[in-house]
């Protein structure tokens with residue numbers, strides 16, 4: 001039976017932090033602020049996978065008050081979501097995600113992101129869709145105050 005989950009995440013852009021999206025460090029004047037590496041794309045995908053399982057969200061699995069996750073690479077969150085799928089005897093069918101960022105340009109980094117995300121989730125990178133759009137200069141994303149990501153996950157679970 002195919003189950004679908006949705007995920008959304010946003011982090012603030014600040015100076016003095018690396019910009020990490022989909023596990024790729026992208027050259028930029030600012031980076032995303034957060035307890036972990038603040039990889040909004042990985043977080044949205046983690047929540048989409050957990051959502052497909054009807055599970056609680058990433059913040060419950062990995063509280064930002066827990067020092068274990070301070071500066072943590074978000075790969076561990078993806079790996080845990082994939083492990084939860086495995087515990088249910090399921091498999092991730094595909095992921096699709098969209099990044100919302102006014103800057104920098106993401107396109108050239110997408111193949112590396114897909115590689116990282118697929119590897120963390122234990123699926124073929126071709127089953128991970130990553131797209132990017134600007135917010136046409138509108139709102140907090142348009143003002144470059146933050147970067148958001150949304151994702152859906154399709155998970156095949158036994159009845």
Ligand code: MG
Nearest residue numbers: 009010040043
């Ligand atoms: Mg987050």
